[in-house]
Amino acid sequence: MNRLTKAQVRLDTARSLPEVLSASCQAFDQMLATIREHEARAEGLFAAFVLAAAYAADGRDALLAAPSLPWPPPAAPPRSALAVDDMAALASDPVIVADIDDLADTLGDLSKLTAAVLASAASHALDPSDQAACTQAAQSADAMWSLLARPGP
Amino acid sequence: MNSRATFGDFIRAADQHLDEAFVELAVIRTTTDGGTLVREATAGLRRLVTVLERCARDLTPADWQVPERYRPLLTAWGRASIQAREALSHSAALLRAAGSGQEPRADDTEPGSIYRRLESAARELSIGRDLLGTHFATGIDGSRQGRSEWAPVIDSDPVSRALMAEIVSLGAMTGSHCARLTWISGGTPETAPARQRLSAACHWLMAAGCAIQSADQADSVPRDTHELLHAIPVNAEPERPVLRGDETVTELCEGAIAIAERARRASRALVRDAAWSPATSGTSLRHAAAACAATSYHCEILLRTLAGQQFPERSQLHDQLLGSADTVRNARATWLKAAHSWDQMFTDAPKVTSRAAADTADLAYWTGRLAFADAEWTLSRGPSQAIRPPESLAANPEDARCVIATVHHACETITRLAGSDYQQIQVAARAGRLLVTTRSLDESYDIPHPITRAPAHRVDAVIATYGDAEAVSRTATTVMDQLAATTGTASRLLTAARNAIAPTHGDAQNTAEVRDPQVAPLAREVESAGSAQRFVRPPPAAEDTPLQPGTAARRLARGVIGPNREPPLPQRQSACEVGEPIVAAPTSDAIADRHIRIDAAARSLGASRSKELELEL
Numbered sequence: 106m107n108r109l110t111k112a113q114v115r116l117d118t119a120r121s122l123p124e125v126l127s128a129s130c131q132a133f134d135q136m137l138a139t140i141r142e143h144e145a146r147a148e149g150l151f152a153a154f155v156l157a158a159a160y161a162a163d164g165r166d167a168l169l170a171a172p173s174l175p176w177p178p179p180a181a182p183p184r185s186a187l188a189v190d191d192m193a194a195l196a197s198d199p200v201i202v203a204d205i206d207d208l209a210d211t212l213g214d215l216s217k218l219t220a221a222v223l224a225s226a227a228s229h230a231l232d233p234s235d236q237a238a239c240t241q242a243a244q245s246a247d248a249m250w251s252l253l254a255r256p257g258p
Numbered sequence: 259m260n261s262r263a264t265f266g267d268f269i270r271a272a273d274q275h276l277d278e279a280f281v282e283l284a285v286i287r288t289t290t291d292g293g294t295l296v297r298e299a300t301a302g303l304r305r306l307v308t309v310l311e312r313c314a315r316d317l318t319p320a321d322w323q324v325p326e327r328y329r330p331l332l333t334a335w336g337r338a339s340i341q342a343r344e345a346l347s348h349s350a351a352l353l354r355a356a357g358s359g360q361e362p363r364a365d366d367t368e369p370g371s372i373y374r375r376l377e378s379a380a381r382e383l384s385i386g387r388d389l390l391g392t393h394f395a396t397g398i399d400g401s402r403q404g405r406s407e408w409a410p411v412i413d414s415d416p417v418s419r420a421l422m423a424e425i426v427s428l429g430a431m432t433g434s435h436c437a438r439l440t441w442i443s444g445g446t447p448e449t450a451p452a453r454q455r456l457s458a459a460c461h462w463l464m465a466a467g468c469a470i471q472s473a474d475q476a477d478s479v480p481r482d483t484h485e486l487l488h489a490i491p492v493n494a495e496p497e498r499p500v501l502r503g504d505e506t507v508t509e510l511c512e513g514a515i516a517i518a519e520r521a522r523r524a525s526r527a528l529v530r531d532a533a534w535s536p537a538t539s540g541t542s543l544r545h546a547a548a549a550c551a552a553t554s555y556h557c558e559i560l561l562r563t564l565a566g567q568q569f570p571e572r573s574q575l576h577d578q579l580l581g582s583a584d585t586v587r588n589a590r591a592t593w594l595k596a597a598h599s600w601d602q603m604f605t606d607a608p609k610v611t612s613r614a615a616a617d618t619a620d621l622a623y624w625t626g627r628l629a630f631a632d633a634e635w636t637l638s639r640g641p642s643q644a645i646r647p648p649e650s651l652a653a654n655p656e657d658a659r660c661v662i663a664t665v666h667h668a669c670e671t672i673t674r675l676a677g678s679d680y681q682q683i684q685v686a687a688r689a690g691r692l693l694v695t696t697r698s699l700d701e702s703y704d705i706p707h708p709i710t711r712a713p714a715h716r717v718d719a720v721i722a723t724y725g726d727a728e729a730v731s732r733t734a735t736t737v738m739d740q741l742a743a744t745t746g747t748a749s750r751l752l753t754a755a756r757n758a759i760a761p762t763h764g765d766a767q768n769t770a771e772v773r774d775p776q777v778a779p780l781a782r783e784v785e786s787a788g789s790a791q792r793f794v795r796p797p798p799a800a801e802d803t804p805l806q807p808g809t810a811a812r813r814l815a816r817g818v819i820g821p822n823r824e825p826p827l828p829q830r831q832s833a834c835e836v837g838e839p840i841v842a843a844p845t846s847d848a849i850a851d852r853h854i855r856i857d858a859a860a861r862s863l864g865a866s867r868s869k870e871l872e873l874e875l
Binding site: 137141142144145148149150151152154155156158159162163165166169170174177203213241251252253254256257 | 342362377428540541544546547548549551552555594597598600601604609619623626630637639641643644645695697706709741
């Protein structure tokens with residue numbers, strides 16, 4: 106089970122607002138780390154990947170401002186030692202993908218799930234700051250999904 | 259798509275009106291009513307010279323009086339500009355005196371065609387002057403402040419010279435033709451004073467022309483500079499182009515260039531307000547960096563695709579394109595690092611995306627649409643990411659030049675953005691606006707809060723990354739400068755504009771200005787003279803002592819001091835790799851033509867005067 110799948114499972118099982126915030130924060134972190142590791146070989150999807158990474162960071166930042174985010178926040182994934190265009194380091198990548206399209210699919214699915222979970226959390230949150238954080242993060246996840254999802258209905 | 263008026267439109271229109279006036283003046287015979295003609299020409303010329311004088315005063319303020327003893331310290335152009343301004347002032351004063359109460363009025367009889375032509379030329383020049391004025395605003399302290407990327411170009415030494423040369427040559431040419439009227443019989447004794455004043459005014463115009471002509475001979479204005487002057491557009495933001503889906507390559511290029519200019523304009527205001535503005539946000543900076551990386555990637559694709567185009571016996575261009583693609587690829591890598599640096603850093607601003615970041619994303623979109631084959635391509639994942647085939651991208655040399663111009667503009671834009679973001683981050687850091695997540699810090703930090711102010715080493719690292727991005731992007735732009743010059747694309751004006759404003763003398767070289775007892779009084783005068791500072795000649799030897807900030811000499815040094823200080827314009831290639839360069843008509847030839855015509859008119863005037871004197875005798 107790679108880290109994206111783990112993040113997906115955690116989001117699926119989150120029930121309370123703190124759990125949702127923590128799981129979403131972790132999901133954004135994992136998506137960001139995964140994109141950074143693969144963007145150099147994204148070729149035709151390069152623009153979609155680098156812009157999606159920016160939205161992932163936006164979403165994570167929005168959640169860090171939520172008062173209900175449990176302390177300490179989920180640990181950031183270890184910083185990749187991967188240099189730009191360094192393909193050799195991919196051998197140790199825990200996210201093993203057949204091709205970049207499959208990875209984009211996985212990221213698209215996770216971002217869609219994150220957007221849905223956060224939108225639901227925003228509608229149930231009592232604290233306006235939590236609501237705002239969830240709404241902004243949901244928008245970022247939605248933007249990621251529109252960048253990475255396969256076109257079509 | 260870019261249909262903005264340029265200064266060249268108006269100066270060419272003025273030139274055309276004057277040409278028509280000269281045709282009429284040339285066919286005037288002695289049977290014509292000389293008095294009416296003199297009155298009409300005086301009125302028309304007064305309008306024209308008033309505008310010319312205003313233009314000259316913009317370049318050499320009238321309140322900057324340089325005593326005779328200091329004039330040898332001026333450059334050839336400095337002396338000539340002041341002489342020309344004074345000559346135009348004398349001419350205007352004579353015409354005002356001669357024309358008082360004689361100007362044709364609308365409710366009077368129909369004004370003659372010569373008046374109308376001269377008045378039309380004056381109007382065109384006036385609009386041209388106003389067009390240049392749109393690039394400036396008056397500050398609270400009354401100083402002139404640039405409002406666009408063109409403002410420093412207009413204020414630059416070479417472009418000021420070109421402008422002075424153009425307006426004075428127009429005046430001199432008109433003066434030489436109108437002077438002819440004063441020798442035509444048919445006037446009455448009552449009109450003699452008016453004729454004398456017109457004659458004197460015309461000779462002052464020709465004197466202004468001679469002053470500038472001698473300066474031009476000593477230190478000529480390059481042709482590129484005249485082209486640059488003519489290309490200065492009105493200061494209006496290009497409209498945001500909208501994609502229809504069926505654009506040709508040329509239309510896509512025009513759209514991308516317009517977007518690139520919009521992004522450059524938007525980036526100008528960012529640095530000034532970075533200490534407090536919500537536009538300076540982590541969101542904006544990371545999105546702009548990501549978009550610049552995407553733009554660089556698309557530009558690399560475009561250059562490699564062009565290199566794949568089979569140009570027979572064009573191996574040099576092929577290598578140049580591939581070399582440029584490699585340089586742009588390096589720019590992409592540095593921008594990607596810049597984007598990475600925002601993964602764990604942000605600012606205190608809410609989630610706001612600046613106009614510059616939005617326009618940069620647009621630039622990535624337009625360059626991507628150009629680079630990829632799918633007509634529905636977007637930044638999002640599309641059905642196909644196939645690269646546009648070479649035959650579709652550059653079906654003809656014109657398309658190839660358009661694509662190169664687009665890449666050139668894109669590189670220029672990402673370079674400017676790197677520079678403005680670099681400064682923006684510095685200002686934001688000084689204001690304590692840069693934040694990081696505490697979990698991204700090492701264990702030595704014990705902060706019970708998810709967010710904290712960025713430590714110095716992290717700030718330094720981000721600033722260094724943007725410094726690298728700027729340096730590498732600048733290298734890419736320089737490489738594209740060469741490619742644009744080789745292929746003769748219209749974008750080579752970017753190079754000319756940059757060279758026009760680039761300082762070619764270091765501060766240290768001008769230190770001697772302060773210490774030179776001869777120059778010091780002049781430097782003090784220059785302190786209050788605004789744009790006139792460009793005309794001071796440096797001493798023969800320079801010292802290496804740095805200047806003290808805030809001194810007059812510092813301002814001198816930052817200005818455009820020095821004779822023969824032509825910016826190093828790139829050498830034009832004699833043979834164009836793709837085809838003939840896209841250039842406007844050689845404007846310096848037009849200027850030279852005007853000088854020749856002035857000389858011819860002056861000779862003709864001298865001959866007719868001699869003949870008249872013989873008849874009188």
